[in-house]
Amino acid sequence: MIQTHPRAVTPRRAADSVLDVSGLTVVYDSDPVLKGVDLTVAPGEVVxxxxxSGSGKSTLMKALTRTAPLTSGQVRVAGRDVASLGAGDLRSLRADVGHVFQNFHLVPRLSALANVLTGGLYAAGPASRIGLFSRAQRTRALELLERVDLLAQACQQARTLSGGQQQRVAIARALMQDPRLILADEPVASLDPRLAGNVLGLLSELARERSVPVLVSLHVVALARRHTDRAVGLRDGRVVVDIPSAGLDRVAVREIYGADTEFGTDDEETP
Ligand SMILES: Nc1ncnc2c1ncn2[C@@H]1O[C@H](COP(=O)(O)OP(=O)(O)O)[C@@H](O)[C@H]1O
Ligand SMILES: [Mg+2]
Structure with a gap:
C-alpha cells in the first residue's frame, strides 16, 4: 500500500495548458501499465x-502522441483530443511535438546543420525531402546552432561530435520544428554528470525563453531539483508525487522510489 505524501498529487487545471491528461490508462496485452494518470503542463513549464525503470515513464510519453495505445482516459495535447484524431491530424500533432532521445538519434554521416534542418521537414514540404531547404530555413537552423553554441561545428559530421554536442544538435533539431511541446526521454542518461547538468540546463533555459513546455524523464533526483520546475513521480503506473521540484525531499523521494532507495541521498547532490 502506498503511503500518501502530504503534498502528493496536487491536480492542476491550467486553462492555457499545452498538455492535459486525465485518467489515462494504458493496457498492454491485458497488463495495465498506466493506471489512471492525471497530468497538466503549462507553456514554458519544465516537468x-x-x-x-518500468514505472511507465516512456509509455506515458508515447501515449501523448498515440505511439502507445490509449486504453481509456483523456489526453489533450496542444488543443487536440489525441484519442479521436484521424491519420492526418495525428501527423500534424506529431509535427507539433519535438523529441529528444537518450541516444540522440542523429543521422551520423550528415552534418550538424543537416541534422537540424531535418527537424523542419514536416513544415517545409516535399522540396526539402530532396535536400532543398530554403535560405530562411538554413538561416534559422544556423541561428539555433549558434544558440546551442555549436555554430563552429555546423558543417561537421554528427558522428564526429561528442555526446554532449550531439545532444545539443538534437535539441536544436527539436526546436527547428517549432514544437508546442518537447518530450525528452532520459536525454542525459548517456552523458557524464557535468555534461548532463549542462545539457539539461540548456534545455530548460530554451523551454522557458520560448515558452515551450518540456516533459523530461530523469533518473537523477538532484538534476530534477536543480533544472526543472515541477516533479511528477510515477510508481507502478500511478502518479504518486506532483510537486515543485524544489520540494523533492527525502519523503517525496521515498514516495517515488520506495524505502530502500539510494536515490536523492546527499552524496547524490553532486552534478
Ligand atoms: N510495447 C510494449 N508491450 C508490452 N509491454 C510494454 C511495452 N512497452 C512497455 N511495456 C511495459 O510497460 C511497463 C512500463 O515500461 P516503460 O514505460 O518503458 O517504463 P519506464 O520508461 O519508466 O522504464 C514495463 O513493465 C514494460 O515492460
Ligand atoms: Mg523509459
Missing amino acids: ALLGH
Missing part, C-alpha cells in the same frame, strides 16, 4: 518525470 521532470521520475520513477523506477
Whole structure:
C-alpha cells in the first residue's frame, strides 16, 4: 500500500495548458501499465518525470502522441483530443511535438546543420525531402546552432561530435520544428554528470525563453531539483508525487522510489 505524501498529487487545471491528461490508462496485452494518470503542463513549464525503470515513464510519453495505445482516459495535447484524431491530424500533432532521445538519434554521416534542418521537414514540404531547404530555413537552423553554441561545428559530421554536442544538435533539431511541446526521454542518461547538468540546463533555459513546455524523464533526483520546475513521480503506473521540484525531499523521494532507495541521498547532490 502506498503511503500518501502530504503534498502528493496536487491536480492542476491550467486553462492555457499545452498538455492535459486525465485518467489515462494504458493496457498492454491485458497488463495495465498506466493506471489512471492525471497530468497538466503549462507553456514554458519544465516537468521532470521520475520513477523506477518500468514505472511507465516512456509509455506515458508515447501515449501523448498515440505511439502507445490509449486504453481509456483523456489526453489533450496542444488543443487536440489525441484519442479521436484521424491519420492526418495525428501527423500534424506529431509535427507539433519535438523529441529528444537518450541516444540522440542523429543521422551520423550528415552534418550538424543537416541534422537540424531535418527537424523542419514536416513544415517545409516535399522540396526539402530532396535536400532543398530554403535560405530562411538554413538561416534559422544556423541561428539555433549558434544558440546551442555549436555554430563552429555546423558543417561537421554528427558522428564526429561528442555526446554532449550531439545532444545539443538534437535539441536544436527539436526546436527547428517549432514544437508546442518537447518530450525528452532520459536525454542525459548517456552523458557524464557535468555534461548532463549542462545539457539539461540548456534545455530548460530554451523551454522557458520560448515558452515551450518540456516533459523530461530523469533518473537523477538532484538534476530534477536543480533544472526543472515541477516533479511528477510515477510508481507502478500511478502518479504518486506532483510537486515543485524544489520540494523533492527525502519523503517525496521515498514516495517515488520506495524505502530502500539510494536515490536523492546527499552524496547524490553532486552534478
Ligand atoms: N510495447 C510494449 N508491450 C508490452 N509491454 C510494454 C511495452 N512497452 C512497455 N511495456 C511495459 O510497460 C511497463 C512500463 O515500461 P516503460 O514505460 O518503458 O517504463 P519506464 O520508461 O519508466 O522504464 C514495463 O513493465 C514494460 O515492460
Ligand atoms: Mg523509459
